[in-house]
Amino acid sequence: MISLIESEKIKRNKRIYDAKDEALIQEGGYVSPISTLWDDILVGIVLKKPVLLKGPSGSGKTRLSQSISHFFNQPMHSVNCSVDLDAESLLGFKTIISKNGETHIEFVEGPVIEAMKKGHILYIDEINMAKPETLPILHSVLDHRRMMTNPFTGEVIHAHDDFTVIAAINEGYIGTSPMNEALKNRFLSYSIPYLSGEQLKELMEKLFPNAEQSLVQTMLNISADLQKQVMNGLLDEEAASIRSILDALSLSEHMPILRAVQYAIAEKLDDPIERSLVMELCETWVK
Structure with missing residues (x-):
């Protein structure tokens, strides 16, 4: 009998991505320090739960995310959090373009919206480095609704079936702040220890x-x-x-x-x- 994980892998590998998206598929290579950890995380991914990877710097959280991208042959968009992260960095921005002699305002989609629409992986690195008031915009994306209304355009966006969210956190580091409970409760949480x-x-x-x-x-x-x-x-x-x-x-x-x-x-x-x-x-x- 085919496993839940292998079934999902086969389904996602059948997806056809264009040439631009192929460059976003990350290499594998993660070695799990706990025999069950890799499969347990993949179960959370298959069940469409946002996954939070907790561990010290250099424990392999980013490599693990890259390996998930490689395993499912699924492109990954990365967001590197900082105190300067704002809604435009996550969702996109409006810009003025000239076409056929006319000026138009066009919205350039950011990593969150692009990943939602295309069914890609959204990797949010050092999520606790972002200002707490920035991240609530993602609450409806991370819970059972898996949707959001783009505040810049009014467009209602429902996530593609393959859309996946992985976040990473370094607890207790300078410049970080505790995740608020409303955000943390939307994730499955996995501790990633060092290899030895x-x-x-x-x-x-x-x-x-x-x-x-x-x-x-x-x-x-x-x-x-x-x-x-x-x-x-x-x-x-x-x-x-x-x-x-x-x-x-x-x-x-x-x-x-x-x-x-x-x-x-x-x-x-x-x-x-x-x-x-x-x-x-x-x-x-x-x-």
């Missing part, structure tokens, strides 16, 4: 097939130590970022490990004591 152990080793070997095993093992040891110190409260979460560890491994193929870790991890930290601790941990593994 054999899964991280598998990812490293896949991305860097020519790296020496001793180098991979050293980076795994450094990563485990960094994650332990983050859990002990001695290092900021950014120090254990998988993205940064992979950057360090990439550099280490061309320079000494200590310098690679310094550039990819330590120098990103604001606290000089934390920078020193990272380098001390690294030195214990570098012969």
Whole structure:
């Protein structure tokens, strides 16, 4: 019997997108740190529930979203939130154009409306960086109604059946604010932890097939130590970022490990004591 997820994948892969949309289909490659996490998130997607990915910077939230886009062969539009995000950034804007000697006002659709109409994935990155008063405009898009009235044109827009919303959040970071309950309750929420152990080793070997095993093992040891110190409260979460560890491994193929870790991890930290601790941990593994 075909599974719910595979059935939806087959259906969505039968959709025909034009050449412009094909460029929006993201590559896969996400490795799940929990065996059930990938399938559990896909179930939420198939059931047309907005999905909220919670986790520290570098835990793979964006890569996970890209992998969902690749899995369903479904284009993805990204919105990067900040305090400057406004309705026009989400929905689009009016502009004046000249056609056949006449001047017209035309509405240029933004990522939310384009994704709704075409049945694409809308990825909202760092959603808690946006001002709380900006996001209520999406409430009717995110709940059972899956529609909205464009405030700039008056058009009533009903979402395409394949329309999907994925949001990502870094909790407790500077510049973020707690999501209000009305917005948060519209999402299914999944915690995305860092990769470690054999899964991280598998990812490293896949991305860097020519790296020496001793180098991979050293980076795994450094990563485990960094994650332990983050859990002990001695290092900021950014120090254990998988993205940064992979950057360090990439550099280490061309320079000494200590310098690679310094550039990819330590120098990103604001606290000089934390920078020193990272380098001390690294030195214990570098012969």
